[in-house]
Amino acid sequence: MERDKRIRRRDILRVFGAGATAAVTVSGPLGQDAVAESVSEDEKRKARYQPNSPDVQAFYRVNRYPAK
Numbered sequence: 001m002e003r004d005k006r007i008r009r010r011d012i013l014r015v016f017g018a019g020a021t022a023a024v025t026v027s028g029p030l031g032q033d034a035v036a037e038s039v040s041e042d043e044k045r046k047a048r049y050q051p052n053s054p055d056v057q058a059f060y061r062v063n064r065y066p067a068k
Contacts (some may be wrong), residue, residue, distance in 0.1 A: 051058065
């Protein structure tokens with residue numbers, strides 16, 4: 001039995017997929033070193049919710065249940 005020497009569609013897609021993966025790995029953002037953000041302990045523990053801020057007050061005003 002002689003092997004079929006035709007190029008099949010799946011073979012072409014495999015080659016293109018492997019080439020695209022190699023190109024992204026070499027030139028993409030994944031090739032760079034990861035750097036963590038430096039956030040102080042005080043910044044992590046800072047209160048972010050401000051109940052008297054205008055946007056929070058507007059949220060509660062708009063979403064208030066109607067009076068019976």
